[in-house]
Amino acid sequence: MTEQEREVGKAYWAANLRLMMVCLTIWFVVSYGFGILLVDVLNNIEFGGFKLGFWFAQQGSIYTFVILIFIYAIQMNRIDRKFNVHED
Amino acid sequence: MDLQTLTYIIVGLSFALYIGIAIWSRAANTGEFYVAGKGVHPIANGMATAADWMSAASFISMAGLIAFLGYGGSVYLMGWTGGYVLLATLLAPYLRKYGKFTVPQFIGGRYYSKSASLVAIICLIFISFTYVAGQMRGVGIVFSRFLEVDIVTGLVVGMGVVFIYAVLGGMKGITYTQVAQYCVLIFAYTVPAVFIALQMTGEFMPQIAFGSTLTDGSGYMLERLNQVVTDLGFIEYTKGPKSTIDVFFITLALMVGTAGLPHVIVRFFTVPKVRDARSSAGWALVFIALLYTTAPAVGAMARMNLTDTIQTGQVGTVTGNIEYSKRPEWMKRWEPTGLLKFTDKNGDGRIQYYNDKNPTFAKNAEENYGWKGNELKVDRDIMVLANPEIAGLPDWVIALVAAGGIAAALSTAAGLLLVISAAISHDLLKGILVPNISEKSELLAGRMAAAVAICIAGYLGYNPPGFVAQVVAFAFGLAASSLFPAILMGIFSKRINREGAIAGMLVGLIFTMGYIIYFKGVFIEPMASNVPANWLFGISPEGIGGVGMILNFATAFLISSITKAPPQEVQDMVEEIRIPRGSGAATGH
Numbered sequence: 001m002t003e004q005e006r007e008v009g010k011a012y013w014a015a016n017l018r019l020m021m022v023c024l025t026i027w028f029v030v031s032y033g034f035g036i037l038l039v040d041v042l043n044n045i046e047f048g049g050f051k052l053g054f055w056f057a058q059q060g061s062i063y064t065f066v067i068l069i070f071i072y073a074i075q076m077n078r079i080d081r082k083f084n085v086h087e088d
Numbered sequence: 089m090d091l092q093t094l095t096y097i098i099v100g101l102s103f104a105l106y107i108g109i110a111i112w113s114r115a116a117n118t119g120e121f122y123v124a125g126k127g128v129h130p131i132a133n134g135m136a137t138a139a140d141w142m143s144a145a146s147f148i149s150m151a152g153l154i155a156f157l158g159y160g161g162s163v164y165l166m167g168w169t170g171g172y173v174l175l176a177t178l179l180a181p182y183l184r185k186y187g188k189f190t191v192p193q194f195i196g197g198r199y200y201s202k203s204a205s206l207v208a209i210i211c212l213i214f215i216s217f218t219y220v221a222g223q224m225r226g227v228g229i230v231f232s233r234f235l236e237v238d239i240v241t242g243l244v245v246g247m248g249v250v251f252i253y254a255v256l257g258g259m260k261g262i263t264y265t266q267v268a269q270y271c272v273l274i275f276a277y278t279v280p281a282v283f284i285a286l287q288m289t290g291e292f293m294p295q296i297a298f299g300s301t302l303t304d305g306s307g308y309m310l311e312r313l314n315q316v317v318t319d320l321g322f323i324e325y326t327k328g329p330k331s332t333i334d335v336f337f338i339t340l341a342l343m344v345g346t347a348g349l350p351h352v353i354v355r356f357f358t359v360p361k362v363r364d365a366r367s368s369a370g371w372a373l374v375f376i377a378l379l380y381t382t383a384p385a386v387g388a389m390a391r392m393n394l395t396d397t398i399q400t401g402q403v404g405t406v407t408g409n410i411e412y413s414k415r416p417e418w419m420k421r422w423e424p425t426g427l428l429k430f431t432d433k434n435g436d437g438r439i440q441y442y443n444d445k446n447p448t449f450a451k452n453a454e455e456n457y458g459w460k461g462n463e464l465k466v467d468r469d470i471m472v473l474a475n476p477e478i479a480g481l482p483d484w485v486i487a488l489v490a491a492g493g494i495a496a497a498l499s500t501a502a503g504l505l506l507v508i509s510a511a512i513s514h515d516l517l518k519g520i521l522v523p524n525i526s527e528k529s530e531l532l533a534g535r536m537a538a539a540v541a542i543c544i545a546g547y548l549g550y551n552p553p554g555f556v557a558q559v560v561a562f563a564f565g566l567a568a569s570s571l572f573p574a575i576l577m578g579i580f581s582k583r584i585n586r587e588g589a590i591a592g593m594l595v596g597l598i599f600t601m602g603y604i605i606y607f608k609g610v611f612i613e614p615m616a617s618n619v620p621a622n623w624l625f626g627i628s629p630e631g632i633g634g635v636g637m638i639l640n641f642a643t644a645f646l647i648s649s650i651t652k653a654p655p656q657e658v659q660d661m662v663e664e665i666r667i668p669r670g671s672g673a674a675t676g677h
Contacts, residue, residue, distance in 0.1 A: 006663075013666055020177045027173045031166045031343075036336050039159075043326065049299040049308030054326045057162035058154075058384040059295060062169045062377050069176045069370035076181075077363055085667045087361050 012083040019079065023072050031061040092236060095487040102272055102491045103249055106498070109268055110253030110261040128263055130364040134371025136263045137355040139270035139495070140503035141168075141346075141372070142379060143219070144226025147273060147496035152471030154387030155394075158317075160328030161387060163335055167342025169373060169380055174347040176369035180356035182579045184365040185665045189357060190507075191350045191571060192515040198578035199586045200658055202520055207593050211570045212350045212511050217544070218563040219351075220504040224549025226497040229469065230490055232425065240550060246498065247546040254502040255538045259358060262502045269495040274378055276492025280476040280485050281382050284389050287479060294385035313388060316395050319403045320442040321449030325391065330628075331620065337631030344637055345564030348572030351500075351507040362668035390471045393478050398441045398464065404457045409438040418477035427467035434460040501545065509538035562604055565629075569596030569636025577644055579666070582659045588648030596640030603636075604629045 034042055035057035042053030050059075080086035128136070146168070154161030186194055191212060196205025224243060231242025253261045278294070285297035289309060298309050306312050313325045323329050330338075346352060355372070356365045397416060401408035412430060422428040430439060436458070444450045444462040453459040473493065476485045513534035518525050525533070570593045577584040577592075607618040607629045616622045618629065627635060653659075664670075 009663060009667060016666075023173065023177055027170065031170050031339065032336060035162060035166055036332060036339065047299075048296075049301065049310050051310070051326050054159055054162075054310075055299070057159060058165055059381055061166050062381055065169050065173050066370065066373050066377050068173055069373055070367070072177055073363070073366040073370055076366055080363065080668055085669045087363065087668050087670075 008083055008085070012079065012085055015079050015083070016076070019072065019075050023068055026064065026068055030056060030064040035061050089483075091483045091486060094483050095490050098484070098487040099491045099494060102268075102495060105268055106249060106265045107252055109265045110256055113261050113264045128358045128360075130359055130368040131371050132267055133263065133355060133359050133364075133368045134373075135270045135375050136266035137352065137368065137372035138375035138379075139266040139273065139499040140262075140355060141352055141376060141500070142273065142496055143500035144223050144493065144497035146379065146383075147277065148226055148229070148472055148493050149469050150472075151383045151386040151390065151475075152468035154384050155391040155471050156468055158323070158325035158328055158391075160330050160335070161384070162328070163330075163338040163342060165380055165384060167339045168346055169376060170339070170343040171346025171352075172369050172373040172376070174343060175352070175356070176366050178576055179347060179353065179579070180365040180369050181362045181668065182665045183353060183575070184356050184359065185362050185668060187357075189354075190510050190515055191353055191575070192511060193519065194578065195571075195574055195589070196515075196519060198658065198661070199574075199589045200655065201586045201590065204574075204586060204590050204593070205515060205519060207590060207597075208571060208574070209511050209515050211566055211593070211597065213508060215349065215563045215566055215571075216351060216504045216508045216511075217541075217548070220501050220508075220541070220545040221548035223497045223501040223504070224545050227494060227501075228549055230473070230493040230497070243546050243550050246494070246501075247542050250498055250502050250505065251539065251542050254505050254542070255535045258534075259354075259506055262499075262506055263358060265502070266499045269499040270375060272495040273492040273499075274375070276488045276495070277379050277386075277472075278382055280479065280481055280489060281386050281389075283481050283485065284393075284475065284479045285385065288389055288392070294382045294389075298385040298388045309388060309392065313392050316392070316399070320395070320399065321446040321453070322443045325388065331626050333626050334620070334623075334628050334631055337627045337634040339631075341568045341631050341633035341637075342564055344568040344572050345633055346567075348567035348570075348575070349563075350511075350567075350571065351503045353575075354507055354510075355503075386472065386475065390475055390478070393475075394466065394471075395441070397478070398439050403442075404453075406436075406438075409440055411438050413437065415439070416478075418474055421477065422470055422474060425470075427470045429465040431463055431465075433463050434458055439464050505538050505541050505545070508541045509534045512537040562601070565600045565604060565633030565636060566597060568633035569600040569640055573637055573640040573644065577641070579662065582662045583653060584644055584648045585651055585654045587651045588644040588646075591647045592640040592644030595643040596636040599639055600633050600636035603632045 034053060039053035039057060042056065043051040045052040047055075077086070150161075150164055153164060183191075183194060186197070188194060188197065192205045192208035195208040196202060224246065227246035228239045228242050231237055231246070232239045253265050281294040282292055285291055285294045288302060289297040289300040290303050291297040291300045301308050302312060310326060317323075317325055328335065356368060359365050359368050398410050399408060400410050412432065415430075419428060423430075434440070440453075440457075440459045440462065441464040442449065442453060442459065442462055444453075444459075450459075450461075473489060476489055513530050513536075517533055518530055573596060574589050574593050577589065603624070606615050607622070608614055620626055620628070624632075624635070
């Protein structure tokens with residue numbers, strides 16, 4: 001690995017870690033936050049026949065996880081290309 | 089045509105399909121055997137991963153657990169899906185880039201140590217056997233109830249089918265069979281759910297139905313459910329009996345455990361590229377979410393149906409409870425299995441189903457209604473299987489559910505057997521004991537290991553040691569406290585060295601194992617009763633893997649900081665796996 005490649009590698013890794021932290025923060029907030037720690041507070045809000053905290057614990061968190069992974073995958077593909085470390 | 093013939097036909101057709109696929113896609117070399125030649129499209133791989141992941145526990149038990157736990161069941165929903173976010177962002181792409189066949193190979197390579205690899209092999213084999221025994225049990229239950237054959241015959245048939253496509257086809261055969269199994273199981277799960285949702289609410293999607301109003305005009309389903317269950321002394325459905333800290337840690341242990349399960353991780357070695365590993369985790373979760381968002385609706389609807397069937401009128405009035413002689417057909421059919429049991433404690437010939445563990449309610453019920461204890465025992469495992477019968481759905485739906493349950497159990501069992509066989513032939517034999525084994529002998533050893541593992545699994549399924557139920561907590565706890573941290577630190581830190589990783593894995597493993605054995609008594613008698621008052625910080629054995637993981641991280645950092653840094657070539661390798669480019673040249677050597 002040349003010195004320049006090493007520098008690019010570092011910058012790429014930093015960008016990756018930033019994106020990862022954003023994703024994991026959202027991951028934590030919807031499940032542990034809305035679904036567990038704040039569940040009683042959110043249960044005071046109702047939409048349709050659902051209490052909001054209960055809905056996050058049994059439905060909302062799962063939908064968020066799915067969307068989150070695809071956003072991560074798409075953004076990572078962009079970052080890969082930006083730093084020219086993508087495959088083929 | 090009667091139900092049994094129909095079930096035979098549908099289950100038989102599904103078996104023929106699986107075996108056909110296995111023959112068409114059998115493995116020719118070790119690459120195809122272990123990781124399907126790394127040529128599986130991410131969507132197909134996602135579907136296969138979903139079938140691999142969703143076991144008999146997801147298909148048969150989970151909705152039943154949720155039905156009785158209400159909000160408390162959320163730990164399984166969040167725990168068994170949230171792990172995929174960790175897989176996609178923290179593990180899968182890097183392990184794919186590393187480009188080997190197995191998890192112990194990564195740990196052995198990254199920590200430049202055969203001992204580290206050996207610790208990983210031991211964890212892996214223990215986790216996988218625990219799991220596979222549960223699957224075989226599931227196969228047995230489905231066979232004995234729906235095909236009315238003896239449980240041994242059921243197990244032998246199940247083992248035979250898995251043997252054919254796991255041993256012949258290896259990962260390649262398993263992957264394509266699992267795609268078919270996913271289709272069977274998701275269809276079987278959602279069709280009855282849609283029917284029941286329509287019957288109860290007029291809404292067609294179960295995910296929406298359980299937040300809708302009931303067609304009988306009694307208001308929102310969940311509100312009515314809260315009312316109905318509290319009237320019988322149970323805790324509100326949308327609240328749970330567990331403490332917040334316990335819910336938090338169980339969810340954590342299940343999420344991290346999911347990301348650390350070897351048979352799940354290995355799925356991401358089968359895709360062609362690093363970027364496919366990321367999107368494949370997303371696809372896997374899409375297919376899993378289809379079932380996991382339906383399950384809580386199935387649970388709520390099942391609880392509602394069950395309570396309404398038994399409590400036909402006002403609580404406490406004589407005619408409010410159904411007469412035993414007028415019980416519905418499905419109850420009669422399940423009684424011989426012993427999973428549904430009625431004992432007429434107060435001798436009135438009617439079924440009383442209520443929470444007799446609630447002292448105030450039980451006292452009031454005894455004094456004012458003449459109830460002498462809960463009279464109906466319903467095993468949680470029958471809720472999904474009995475659901476179509478409870479809702480009076482046509483016979484073909486019931487037959488389909490049987491085929492779906494078998495598909496869920498077989499697909500998971502096959503994935504686990506492959507991981508066990510790879511650990512023995514590739515990691516233990518080739519990696520440690522006989523490094524110069526030829527590819528042909530290795531493939532043969534892999535097939536033999538799979539065959540032996542199937543026999544052991546079948547035996548465990550027929551003759552479950554008393555602790556099979558308890559050890560599920562073990563599998564997740566161990567994966568969370570041993571394998572996950574070691575892999576994660578191997579990617580995200582260059583400083584963690586051999587000494588730190590081995591010490592961390594051992595501390596996590598021994599602490600978690602010790603805590604579970606202390607309260608649950610696997611092999612020995614429990615040393616303390618398994619009640620919240622005795623737990624450390626109020627965390628149950630199910631959630632202790634989360635604490636074990638934290639201890640593993642702490643130990644590894646501490647030990648690594650006072651010992652020598654890893655050699656330069658290992659640090660270079662870590663930099664290498666962080667970058668996607670150059671992932672093509674993947675090999676087992």
